Structure formats: structure tokens, C-alpha cells
Amino acid sequence: xxxxxxxxxxxxxxxxxxxxxxxxxxxxxxxxxxxxxxxxxxxxxxxxxxxxxxxxxxxxxxxxxxxxxxxxxxxxxxxxxxxxxxxxxxxxxxxxxxxxxxxxxxxxxxxxxxxxxxxxxxxxxxxxxxxxxxxxxxxxxxxxxxxxxxxxxxxxxxxxxxxxxxxxxxxxxxxxxxxxxxxxxxxxxxxxxxxxxxxxxxxxxxxxxxxxxxxxxxxxxxxxxxxxxxxxxxxxxxxxx
Numbered sequence: 466x467x468x469x470x471x472x473x474x475x476x477x478x479x480x481x482x483x484x485x486x487x488x489x490x491x492x493x494x495x496x497x498x499x500x501x502x503x504x505x506x507x508x509x510x511x512x513x514x515x516x517x518x519x520x521x522x523x524x525x526x527x528x529x530x531x532x533x534x535x536x537x538x539x540x541x542x543x544x545x546x547x548x549x550x551x552x553x554x555x556x557x558x559x560x561x562x563x564x565x566x567x568x569x570x571x572x573x574x575x576x577x578x579x580x581x582x583x584x585x586x587x588x589x590x591x592x593x594x595x596x597x598x599x600x601x602x603x604x605x606x607x608x609x610x611x612x613x614x615x616x617x618x619x620x621x622x623x624x625x626x627x628x629x630x631x632x633x634x635x636x637x638x639x640x641x642x643x644x645x646x647x648x649x650x651x652x653x654x655x656x657x658x659x660x661x662x663x664x665x666x667x668x669x670x671x672x673x674x675x676x677x678x679x680x681x682x683x684x685x686x687x688x689x690x691x692x693x694x695x696x697x698x699x700x701x702x703x704x705x706x
Contacts, residue, residue: 548694553578554705558594560673563701565694587656588679590698597672601643602665608633608645615663619651627652638703642666646699650681658682660692662699675702 550563558577568580568590575593582588599605606614612633619628627650634646644666651659660681665674677695681687687695 548697550694550697550701552701553580555592556705558673559668559671559705560592560594561701561703561705562590562592562675563698564590565698585680587659589677591676591678592702593674593676595672595674596670597667598670599667599672600670602645602667603643608635608647611645611665612647612649615647616649619649622653624654625651626654636700638666639706640704642668642704644703648699656680660687660695662695664699664702666702666704668704673702673704675699 549566551566552561553564554561555578564580565582568582571579571581573579573591576591577594578592580590602611605611612630616628616630619625629650631648631650632646636644636646638644644664647661647663649661651661653659658681660679662677662679663675665672667673675698677698679687679691679695
């Protein structure tokens, strides 16, 4: 989803739109999805996979598992260093994540923070922070429920040719913070095939949305090295201490 979409949905009452973060849609869809009225409790879950998960998509599951046993350890730091990632922390808004060292920070209306790959603006990492009435994501629904709503929202867009959820996960962040993660593919008339990684959490009555967009076209698919980099960015998204 894009930044704009999330933004509008958040103001209306959660999660993400997937054209580039430069198209304000991520922010609006996420918000819209997470701000209806449901308050059903959420069971503690680990990783949920859509029925369409293929063998080639086992990498994200493995990375999620490894990150779960490595955070805050010397091994995690070494991995980040090897992948040339740097820590970015916004103390004012209260979030932190890893960013590819070569990516540059740019200004974009509606984005709390936006980073782009040099000479490849369509590959970007964006964070949006908005006030909400929720105290946890569980007040809205389960990760799979949110993923289903996200996919529905994507498919309703005129520019969307196809959208497919690959993985849905939940992990614990700082002080047990509930964090949802999603990966899906998006084929759009605006930029072609993309791979989207998204994460969200609620803290201090604010909704934090991470949207990572990378080109994944048949002629130049997302390679394993770049996938590992983006997955580490995804798993590093958390509240700042």
C-alpha cells in the first residue's frame, strides 16, 4: 500500500498500500483496515502462511525464525554489518529500524521517514506514524484477518492486476510489543511486479507502519541477497527504547 492511502484511512477512524511509498497509498490502506470497530482478542501466533506458499518462498520463514533467536545478540549485529545495514532511530516519534547503508533519506509529504535506493526510487522503505484509539493490534484482529483485509483493499484498486499474500507473521518486539509482519506480491499498472514487506505495531496510542517496496519483475526478480537485506529491515522494525 502507499503512504497516502494509509494516511487517509488512519484519519478516518491500519495497514498499507503498495505502490511506491512515493504514492501516498501504503499509509492509507493500513489505517483504514485497522480502524473499524472489531475488538476481538487475538491469540498468540507465530507464523501464518497462505495456502499459496511455495517452496521458493520458504526463505522468509527461515529468516523470521533466525531473527527470532538472534535479536540483541552479537550474531545479529554481525549479520547487519555483513549486509551493510545501519541503525536509524527516530527518538521523537519513538521507532527504530535498520536501513541499507547506501540508501538515502528523502522528504515526502505524508511519510514520517522515507529512504530510497540510489537511482532506483521505486525501491524504498517508508515509515508512517499516526495517532490511533487502539492500544494493541490485537484489538482489531488476528494477523491473518488483517492480511485478508489488506489483500481485499489491494484488489479493489483499479491499478492492481494481481495481488498475492506470501507470508503472515507475528513477533514480539520491545517489552513484548505485538508486531504484525506481511509479505506479498503486487502486479500493478503502476510499476509492474513488486515485492512488498510490511510491518505494523501500536504503541503509546500511535500506529507505526513500515512499508518496504522492491521491484520483482520476471526479467529481474528479487535476488536472495537483496531479499535477506529487506527481511532484516522488516524484522528490525520496533519501538525505540
